[in-house]
Amino acid sequence: MVMRRLAKLMAWSLLCFGLFVWSLRLETLPAKAESPPGSATSFRNKGAGKRSPQNSERQALMAEGRAAQLIADYPKALAEYQEGLQLAQASGNKKATAKFLSNIGTVHRDLGDYERALEYLERALATRRELGDRRGEGMDLTRLSSVYEHLGDYTEAFQSCEQALAIAKETGEPMIQANALAGMGSLYRQTGQLQKALEAYSQALALDRESQRPLAEASALASMGELYCLMGQYEKSLQLVEQSLAIRKGLNHRRGISRCLNVKGTVCRRLGQGKRALQYYEESLAINREIKDRRGEAGSLNMIGNLYANNLRQNDKALQFHEPALSIAREIKDRRAEGTALNSIGVDYYGLRQYEQALQFLQQGLAIHREIKDRLGEGVALYMMGYCYRDSGRQEQARQAFSSAIGILAEVVAPEQSWRALRGLGSVEARLGRNDEAVVHYGQALDVIESLRSELGEEKTKTTFMQSKLQIYDEFIILLQTLHGKYPNKGYDRKSLEVFERKQGRVFLEEVGQSGARSFAGLPESVRARESDLDDRVALLQSTLAEERSKAGKGQRAAEIRSMQQQLTQATAAQASLQKEIRANHPDYYALKYPQPATLSDLQERVLKPGEVILVYGVLDNGTCLWVIAKDHFRLFSIGAGLKEIESKVHNFRKGLETVLEAIRRKEAVDGFSRILRSSLKDLEQNGRELYGLLIPEGAQKIIAQAGTIYVVPTGHLYSLPFEALVSPGKAGAKEPAYLLEGHSVAYLPSASLLKVLREARTRKRGEAPYPLLAFANPVYPGMKSSLPKGIPLRSAAPDAAGASVAGAEILDLRAGTYLQLMGGSFPGLPDTEDEAREIKSILGAPDASQPLQLKEAASRSNVLRFNRENKLNQYRYLVFACHGILPGEVDFVTQPALVLSHPDPSTQQGGFLTMADVLGLQLNADLVTLSACNTGRGKLQRGEGVIGLTRAFMFAGTRAITVTLWSVESKSAKTLTTGLYHNLKSGKNLAESLRAAKLRMIHREAGEYYDHPFFWAPLVMMGDVS
Template sequence: MCCYYFPSLLLLGQGSELEVKYETALNYFYTEFPTDQSDSTAIQLLEEIKAQIPTDALPLSQSADVFDKLGTLYLIQGKPENSIDVLRQGLTFISRNNLNDTLKFSPALYLGESFFLLNQADSSILYLNQAEEILKKKTNKQETGRLYNSLGVIYYESGNYTQAINYFSKARSIITQKAKPGPASAARYAVFSFQTNEAAAWANLKEFDKAEALYLEALSLNIDKDEIFSKLASLSIKSQKPDSALYYLNSITDPTNKQSLPNQNLRAEIHLLNMEPDKALKLIVSNFEEKDNYQTKPAALNYHLGKSYQLLGKSWLLKEEYQKAAEGFHKAILNFDGSFTETDIRKNPYPGNINWGMTDIFESLSLKAKSLLALAKEKEKDQLFQVAFDTYQVAFDLLFYLNNLYDNQEARIFLGESIRKAYEDAVSASIDLYLATNDEAHLIRGFLWAEESKATALELARNEGKIKENADIPQELLQKEKVLKFQLTRTNQKIREVQDPDNVDDLEIQVRDSKLALSRLYASYNGFSSYFEKKINTERININSLQANLKAGRQVLLSYFVANDTVFCFVLNKDRLYLSEIIEKDSLFNLIRSINKELVTSKGNSRRTLEDISVRAFDQMLGQSYPDLENYSNWVILPDQELVHLPFEMLVNPKGEHLVKNHSITYQYSGKLLQLDSFENRFNKNSAIGFAPFTAIDSLLESSEFDLLPNAASEMELLEGRVFLGNAATKQQFLEHSTNASIIHLATHALSTPDSPDEGFIVFSTAGENHLLFAEELYQLNLQNASLVFLSACDTHKGEVMNGEGLISLSRGFAYAGCDNIISSIWKANDKVTAYLSRVFYKKLNMGYSYPEALQGAKKELLNDPDMAQYHHPYYWANMVFIGNTFEDTFIQAKFSVFWFMILVVMATSLIYYWKKKRVDPTLF
């Protein structure tokens, strides 16, 4: 993907024979129209000069340049090993002679590119990072564009397409700023390379329109139309348009290009899209026969051969030839991963370094596992089942490694969506084998994979936040991170406000540059061994750890997982894991949608239809297991996909009771988050803060955009700490006090935008200059000291549902910022009811109840209060849910403290009464 380009330059001079040879070599190096012959002549001359170094005939800087130019030429000729050898000699020469460090820039840059061509991306990153550090000292920034392009390639090949786009875009803008791409300029070729790289990244993000626009723009540069036609064909395949793909392939004019291995692979993919595996097989086999004729660099050839074998495997899989399919996928892995050489199909690579097309390696691993499972069923061989599951595990280990390399949640969320299907297939296969054998090991594996697939971006961010605090990262770097995050969110806010499109372009460039600066900063964190080591060695989800936190007889965990057309319900208690329900997906999802529709449209009036649907939902989701679950007072529910919209508290059991009557319920995004250390011990009532900006008339006068919330202040009557009301409840005060707050209560308005989650916001006093706290800003906060965030605003637990990540909402933003426990609203909240629930909640909390128990107690008290009879409909109370990390044991100490305190009070009262009575009538004693 790298484009090699050089500025035109002609050096003529007089001097020694060696100097003349050096100048002649440079003439060949910088010729306007280089050929293999001119490059070979330059190499011969430079090798002759290098053989005489050290020499007094050349200045030291020119001697260093000989190594630089020679290494570059070897790189261009596709000889990365030779390039690495020469460039390393050059670095040694520069250091030994104490030359200016800036001379190390080019060798480091080209070493990075050479190692990448050899599929040794870890070494590549090391040298590219060195080049970037040296660049800061250089006054001539001529190679900046190339450096950013090379970094973009690294991110692209690791599957981090979002960040790759930022690098390619930056590289392109640098080149276009420095020189206008004329008809034959090197800059024009560079722009072509950077632009097509960026388009490829957009294509992999499934932003097909953006990719196509960039390709067509590159086509107008009239540099290599055949390459663009090939890339447009690839884009058409990704967007499931085989006819368009064939059209573009047929538009290629050069017969050699038309028959190249990459383009033949594209033709095979077209056959597979058209469900023509026999035609694909015939073409692929002919490719293998012709592979020695392909003029391509070794690493690239291996990659394209890997694609051929991957397509071979897919063809055999379509034909249900599972042994041949598995062998094809295994050979694909061998070609994709240059360090893996095991030909035994039962073996798999260890995911510990970056390779060309890591997402291709994952796809090949998961498809190999799928083929082996089908073969195991066909041959009825238990050993093959184990090999298949081992292969899935290696694929998921690779994902874990990849996610820890990524530096932004967008990339992690996209990866989670991309690979979700593999987890669904793996979990389904594990459950099928469990049902066939009754071997609990298969059930446990399915459960762990189900939870591992959920909320990865959130879990990693939470984990990184905790590790970062104890990783010996210098404070100046952490402060720099805060500044960059602030700049990023501030610029995004300006984009929302600006009207002039030209200004938007400038601001978007600022956003990109801030993201790149953060990217490089995060890359520097990985240089602190304790930081990256701890990330990689973080305990994956563990069933024993979960069970250790479940108190026998009182708490149970229910995990739901949607796999293809089925919903599985796992139940975990202190003693065992079992599969309680297997539900048909479409019927359940339709029920959940009906419940939500009926709740919102009824607005607390009609109850009969809602109760009927709730009973049916209960039967589907809990009917078989409820006799056992009924004994547990505390439920932890791990929902998946559409289930995040369902408040289980309102489901009706066989006795006609809402579940809230007998069960407190905690929701969580994934079982992985239940293993993170809770900050519950930081609970401190005196450091609580509350905000109610629309509780007084003065705040309403500032803006008619938001309605008055007259009961908002009463929500926090029992909240000990500092409460900001009316115009005092500004965003600035929140930002100033939230970092050290133990409890945060926000009684205000909010807006959720499911189609654009980052556009959602929480409203503070309009008296402040900036009164909207956007979802994006939440991700930049540090709320690790907060034990609880109570969001009584409307729709704060509503948003876009991602198959892999779960619900992207305002409440998730607070979890991402580090808060373990959140009370949030699924739909519009009633001001009076919210105030009632809040007051009782804090009363229960002060009595020693846990967060979910306190919320349950508040709802029960509401339902038993005759004065609140008009609000007994689930529409008013079921919307408030608790999402958290609070196991039963967390509050045991607090409860006992309250218990013994009450005993002491009773004893003291009795003693006082005793002594008073004794003084009055001693004969009584």
């Protein structure tokens, strides 16, 4: 025993005494005496003064216990403290006895054994008071406060903190004051006083930093991060938690690391990033089990269960985590954790539609939350009871529960819970026939959601955040649609359109607004420069931080993360200040850069021109809304087909197009090819007529009859449908199909609001581009292997061996990523695109001095980026890219939609893919970008945003319109369409009429025998403002 003690004394006297002063809320030296672990000062402090061997041994036991507690080795910490306690009691040293009693109490607190923690801390407090040790008394009072809080006795907890603050004021001890403020912050949070909590934590943080107590600083940062998460300010939450995590990782503070991981998981869960959230939660759970932190284990289990219940809708799986969490909470007598687990199990049974069982657990949770004055927990229990009552048919009870919850949740500032309660109340009021109240409360729920969304910076984060919220928009639209059917003159149809526009394409709308703002006339250059610098700085910091956070834990650079977060906080504050200044002094510019969804009045009075109609489609699960908007007409139609039926009908329509593609792939002989064309045309005509009748009801047909241009706002699978190829009823006995295109120009928009932004930007442009054309065509492909099956390269087909003409001899090569998938092999050259580009140059009269043709090796990614770098891209009115187009996965290493320019790039010898990310970095000032390639209109279909691909990227870069393709386009038809488009533009037609005229020429067989088939003329469509 003696040798063991001497060994401990020698080892720990050199190192561990410095470690323990970093620990949070543990008995430490005064702040001025603290030193980093292992420093010279620490060594001198250890050796200062003359101590008896017994005193030195006690100090060694104390140091070793604190070091073990710091890294959550609780059994070792208890063993050292208990041995030290025995020595102190044996020697009659009451001051040392009090210290050991206090630290043993904190270990039991950290382990979740609150009754035993209370016993030891009360003994320590009594001893301190007996000795008149005011400093020690203050420390123990803050520790007792945290134990009372976990036991749900908030009255005693508040009193303990207030007594500690009085002692801190009397003694001038900043550490006691900081700990007491942190305790008050936690109590304010639990009782729903979030602003007071934030103020208390902020004061504690300042004191901790001033006293150089890094673990206490980390705790305050994490607490503030949790608060901001609760308040829906997720980016602020992550910034603070990352700072806390960096400190805790540096000190190997396992319990604190676990806490930070849980907060990060909750932020990810609320942003809809379920997979990432689960990784954080599971890592936290593993740490808690390893260090035997029962309270932390219960918390992690509860959070994993919440993820399965709320995000993944696997309520039976959620129970497997929530039930053990409840058992642990009861075992350690943590009343708040018990109430939380009961609420969670109630949610699980609600998801399993076992409403009575759910109510039993929720009522138990409600009783506990009320007993311990946990207002947030009370509000959650009440609104979940509201859903149980609603779905079991007890609407009045549901209304009362929701109303009570809303009052509480507003009081405690819990927006994530508030919008759910408001949504529930709106749905109940609708069932009770309280229509006006239902509309108000649904609207308030959307306001809360959009307030949360406005706090987010990164566009990707905004999109994922909204994914889990879209259903409430659809619910509200369905309610308004139903009310409009009953009360057609109350404006519910107008309101439903506004709700749809609040939901649809918001990120795209904001991106195009930012793009238009770049060329806004009237903003002082000094303001523009400041704004640009701040925008660039914030964007760079956000992307760099996101990249660093995505690394595995050991690969993250904690110091760099902390520094970047501080820089980002400063930059965003400066950005917000400048935005306020711009809003006050330059309102037109502000409205363009930060656009709001358009109202019906906006569209009819300030956006639409005579002869224009917008068809807005809201495809829902069990039906579809169609809003038809003209300058002097507006009507809402209900279409019976929902998501699955629409998908099936669009798929059937496109099968007729795929049949033609297959025939070309097989090099079908002319006779066979002609039969396939006739057969597929018959199928297309039938399916096109069905879709026309379904998607354009009779009343809508009357409104569009006099329209010259139809703008289509599609959702879901309607994005892949060429509306111009729909077949109208036509005249009885007509031999040829009457396509929608024959009566109207057709263009596409992701939302009606986008047309408003595009036109506002156009009227405030600083000037038109000086040159007419820049074309990238006939790129060089010396041979690039696809990841797809091997096969022959794409090339012009020749007559077969018997001399019989095959379809491929007449139907030239497809510019096809999808065709490459069918055929395999290398990208073939596209020499005909050079002819196409030269003809467009001739049509537009582009001067050679403007370098309009970038051909062969010059048609490269590096050249596009060079033009952009030298600020030349924005000098061209029309841009043409005549090349191959690919989708993610069609070629190795390409994960975004891309244009295939010269490959490998002649300048860099790297990939020649101009990706969506590249395009987002371009700066254009174009009226039209033409993508004469395949599948450029396709991309990732994102609910609420539409297709995220090259179309969106080029419009963000700075064009008001773009032509893209919906399937693999055949080369001759591509050239006919593109050159015809520019010929018609030169003759004075607008964009929409120019493309329509080129297509009509093909429909009327002026381009060749086969080209009246929609496969050849319909793939090229136009998006944006085409007037």
